[in-house]
Amino acid sequence: MNRMSSLLLLLALPLVTLAGCTSYYKNVEACKGKMIADYPDAASAPLKITGSNAAYHGSRVIVHATIDDRNPPPAASKTKKVTKYAAAECTFSEQSMTNFQWLLPAKLAPKPPSDDDADTE
Secondary structure (H helix, E strand, C coil), rough: CCHHHHHHHHHHHHHHHHHHHHHHHHHHHHHHHHHHCCCCCCCCCCCEEEEEEECHHHHHHEEEEEEECCCCCHHHHHCCCEEEEEEEEEEECCCEEEEEEEEEEECCCCCHHHHHEEEEE
């Protein structure tokens, strides 16, 4: 009987480990999808995913991307493509996304509270 229990434990261990890996990959893909879906300038400046990093079991995911701006600022050469960077952070509880926020570009990232906001409270 003890030998059978040990065998079952050995067979179940990879499944438990694999479950954590599955949520890792699903969370990374979910964050990439959310980043692409929420990117407002897709028509004028395409977003290209370049990489991602995730914490243990995908509880926190950072997705990196580049933006090839087809409409560079006037100071830039018209023949030269301007590459900007983008990044977003997602947090998860198991496989449920609990938070999404842009880190880059600055125009999409949440603004920190100003000192004036602290005075009004």
